[in-house]
Amino acid sequence: MAKPVSIEVWNPSGKYRVISTKAMPGTRWIRLLTDQDCRVEICTSKKTILSVEDILALIGEKCDGVIGQLTEDWGEALFSALSRAGGKAFSNMAVGYNNVDVNAANKYGVAVGNTPGVLTETTAELAASLSVAASRRIVEADEFMRAGLYDGWLPHLFVGNLLKGQTVGVIGAGRIGSAYARMMIEGFKMNLIYYDLYQATRLEKFVTAYGEFLKANGEQPVTWKRAGSMEEVLREGDVISLHPILDKTTYHLINKERLSIMKKEAILVNCSRGPVVDEVALVEHLKENPMFRVGLDVFEDEPYMKPGLADMKNAIVVPHIASASKWTREGMATLAALNVLGKIKGYPVWSNPNNVEPFLNENSPPPAACPSIVNAKNLGLTASKL
Numbered sequence: 226m227a228k229p230v231s232i233e234v235w236n237p238s239g240k241y242r243v244i245s246t247k248a249m250p251g252t253r254w255i256r257l258l259t260d261q262d263c264r265v266e267i268c269t270s271k272k273t274i275l276s277v278e279d280i281l282a283l284i285g286e287k288c289d290g291v292i293g294q295l296t297e298d299w300g301e302a303l304f305s306a307l308s309r310a311g312g313k314a315f316s317n318m319a320v321g322y323n324n325v326d327v328n329a330a331n332k333y334g335v336a337v338g339n340t341p342g343v344l345t346e347t348t349a350e351l352a353a354s355l356s357v358a359a360s361r362r363i364v365e366a367d368e369f370m371r372a373g374l375y376d377g378w379l380p381h382l383f384v385g386n387l388l389k390g391q392t393v394g395v396i397g398a399g400r401i402g403s404a405y406a407r408m409m410i411e412g413f414k415m416n417l418i419y420y421d422l423y424q425a426t427r428l429e430k431f432v433t434a435y436g437e438f439l440k441a442n443g444e445q446p447v448t449w450k451r452a453g454s455m456e457e458v459l460r461e462g463d464v465i466s467l468h469p470i471l472d473k474t475t476y477h478l479i480n481k482e483r484l485s486i487m488k489k490e491a492i493l494v495n496c497s498r499g500p501v502v503d504e505v506a507l508v509e510h511l512k513e514n515p516m517f518r519v520g521l522d523v524f525e526d527e528p529y530m531k532p533g534l535a536d537m538k539n540a541i542v543v544p545h546i547a548s549a550s551k552w553t554r555e556g557m558a559t560l561a562a563l564n565v566l567g568k569i570k571g572y573p574v575w576s577n578p579n580n581v582e583p584f585l586n587e588n589s590p591p592p593a594a595c596p597s598i599v600n601a602k603n604l605g606l607t608a609s610k611l
């Protein structure tokens with residue numbers, strides 16, 4: 226029997242019992258629930274990652290919905306328990322939901338929410354930050370200064386790569402991949418090559434228009450190319466950023482063989498999911514290619530890094546902070562809460578997960594809809610006409 230987990234309670238007499246496995250930024254998400262007669266229980270355990278047993282203890286005998294985290298194992302055990310407790314609403318506080326067994330949720334009729342759109346620019350900005358930091362060796366130079374090693378300007382000191390006119394590669398040109406591509410193209414006048422299962426028509430049109438603007442102003446136009454294979458991106462890219470979902474087709478997408486065809490001085494950035502990269506192979510590649518650099522926000526065995534990675538000077542590593550801007554994290558909490566609330570209230574599902582702005586405007590009530598339910602079709606949920 227799992228020992229009880231500490232909680233903070235809002236609106237104790239609320240009709241519906243909603244659990245959040247973590248405290249989340251802002252208070253709007255709480256108010257949106259309590260205003261709709263929900264009792265909100267926020268887990269205050271100091272454990273960073275809750276176990277299935279911890280969450281089972283939180284769910285208890287009666288629970289109408291849960292807001293969970295990408296670090297939690299949402300499968301048969303938790304969805305069956307939630308269903309037994311009368312609950313049919315779950316949301317990840319994340320756009321990625323590879324930690325969720327959606328088939329298990331379908332089996333118990335539980336809606337699975339996620340939080341797309343609100344983190345697109347924030348995540349893309351961190352990928353761009355890692356790209357620049359790696360290309361100009363900013364972290365190494367910072368450590369050099371703090372170590373008191375600087376004794377004057379030198380022609381070769383921390384020489385890095387110019388981005389202008391170089392090729393930025395994107396694997397996974399969805400919301401975040403396209404936003405990142407635009408930042409690198411419009412910000413640094415890079416040329417794009419991308420690989421995705423689908424054509425990124427809107428991105429192509431933006432790059433074409435920007436190229437025409439530059440040409441009309443006497444500058445070298447930027448270009449785009451849709452690669453016929455991932456290998457084409459890896460061969461041609463100077464800076465390559467990974468933005469696919471994590472599923473069985475993208476597990477170890479970047480492996481020893483694919484690393485070997487990349488330019489020796491290329492930069493690889495990963496702000497998608499750690500297992501998209503074979504991290505053991507990456508460490509070996511970094512050891513054998515000191516001019517190859519990486520910027521990593523996610524890791525194969527989070528929260529741990531594979532042996533040797535922490536020692537690599539040609540690696541920049543940060544702890545899964547790509548969506549960590551105040552506006553974005555508060556917005557993710559709001560969307561996750563509204564997914565759960567919407568399912569509890571029987572609201573329809575918003576028709577455009579790429580435009581969640583109406584749910585984020587603090588000056589007006591959110592639409593009576595669930596922002597994003599990934600298994601809406603499986604559950605036969607109604608689509609909103611708003």
Ligand SMILES: NC(=O)c1ccc[n+]([C@@H]2O[C@H](COP(=O)([O-])OP(=O)(O)OC[C@H]3O[C@@H](n4cnc5c(N)ncnc54)[C@H](O)[C@@H]3O)[C@@H](O)[C@H]2O)c1
Pocket residue numbers: 320321322341342344348396397398399400401402420421422423468469470471474475496497498522523545546547548
């Ligand atoms: N590090 C972070 O904090 C952070 C923040 C946000 C999102 N993410 C991750 O980024 C992912 C993408 O988010 P998004 O909002 O851009 O999602 P999205 O669905 O808009 O884009 C994902 C893209 O990946 C493409 N794709 C899928 N399988 C592919 C394959 N085998 N090869 C090439 N492309 C493939 C899809 O076609 C789609 O265009 C999320 O699923 C999540 O795992 C991480």
Ligand SMILES: O=C(O)[C@H](O)CO
Pocket residue numbers: 295318319320321322344547548
């Ligand atoms: O999938 C996501 O949303 C990120 O990994 C967390 O912000």
